[in-house]
Amino acid sequence: MSARMIISRSNKAFMARALMRAEVRSFSALARVATRPAAPKAAMPSLVRGVKNIKFADDTETVHERADWPREKLHDYFKNDTFALIGYGSQGHGQGLNLRDNGLNVIVGVRKDGASWKAAIEDGWVPGKNLFSVDEAISKGTIVMNLLSDAAQSETWPHIKPQITKGKTLYFSHGFSPVFKDLTKVEVPKDVDVILVAPKGSGRTVRSLFKEGRGINSSYAVWQDVTGKAEEKAIAMAIAVGSGYIYQTTFEKEVHSDLYGERGALMGGIHGMFLAQYEVLRERGHSPSEAFNETVEEATQSLYPLIGKYGMDYMYDACSTTARRGALDWSPRFKDALKPVFNQLYDAVIDGSETKRSLEFNSQPDYRDKFEKELQEIRDLEIWRVGKEVRKLRPENN
């Protein structure tokens, strides 16, 4: 039975409370938008809030917010800096445009006449003014943002390393290269600050949330602090590239959790679960549309957004008593079945096998073609062909 939304008397009260909370939330979100610069030359926010130590479960963590770093403070902090953003893929695009809109001095360095060079020109970067070859951009930059693909960071390191001279800062958006240095060979120079800002999402989202006046959450970390200012610089950079709120981490924890999460519940795990559920429904005689709706459409269109907005308990409470009872009973069985797989996955991340696999595959000259072939195989799966048809039926797509 599907998890239809049945609003009982008890959960009417619950929803009323949730709505009140939502109103409070949206009020504070509005207040924040009002303090956030809407356009490059907007008035500066007057509210400066302090660093927060927030108790998440039993651990107290340090969190910084955009309001801690109003634009005039960012301008002053980076007044002598040039951000040399190397690579213009997903993150380069998002972080670069946000830095530019924040009024900071940013230049892009990519291979001349490659796909990224063309994409950068389309986004308004001008050759010779703020768009250069990789080497030229590094020579002009004080903060070198290495946003090449992780495999390319390893491949180009022997050429790039000598250009990261004393006085510059080296920036990454993933702990991958320095943490797995035995495999990547990215041994950083000893005399520069090395920092990380890792947005928790695609570069496209880094950009779209910033444009909406919101901000992605990111983690920040320090690998090497030679100036004594590396941490503060990482925090300021996290805000400068468009984050709304940021958490402290280490390079190791960032790369381990990130590789684990994307292979698990964020991407690989959820795809595996969708496929398993869909296949069983089809093998047991259900129609394609029914199997798709009960596996993906209801999840993404109704239930997952509720979890995102108000939490898992709210989602349970917003569903029928029948759906709720079954889900509560089956959830521990799934957890028990899956936990060993998650442990295997974590081991494979920690021992470097996932890094090795990624470097080997993504360093092949024809990796894009091979990847495209795999995407085509996914597109061709019945479940996703059905999904394409189902999406067309949504009224907003008619």
Ligand SMILES: NC(=O)c1ccc[n+]([C@@H]2O[C@H](COP(=O)([O-])OP(=O)(O)OC[C@H]3O[C@@H](n4cnc5c(N)ncnc54)[C@H](OP(=O)(O)O)[C@@H]3O)[C@@H](O)[C@H]2O)c1
């Ligand atoms: N994408 C995400 O969702 C995400 C999220 C958080 C963190 N990160 C991290 O951010 C960093 C950048 O990731 P990304 O996804 O933005 O990368 P990407 O989209 O794969 O971008 C690749 C860039 O690297 C350049 N490149 C590839 N091989 C090269 C080579 N041999 N020489 C010179 N340039 C080369 C490409 O230029 P051409 O066009 O010339 O090939 C392109 O500009 C990575 O460390 C990644 O782990 C990514």
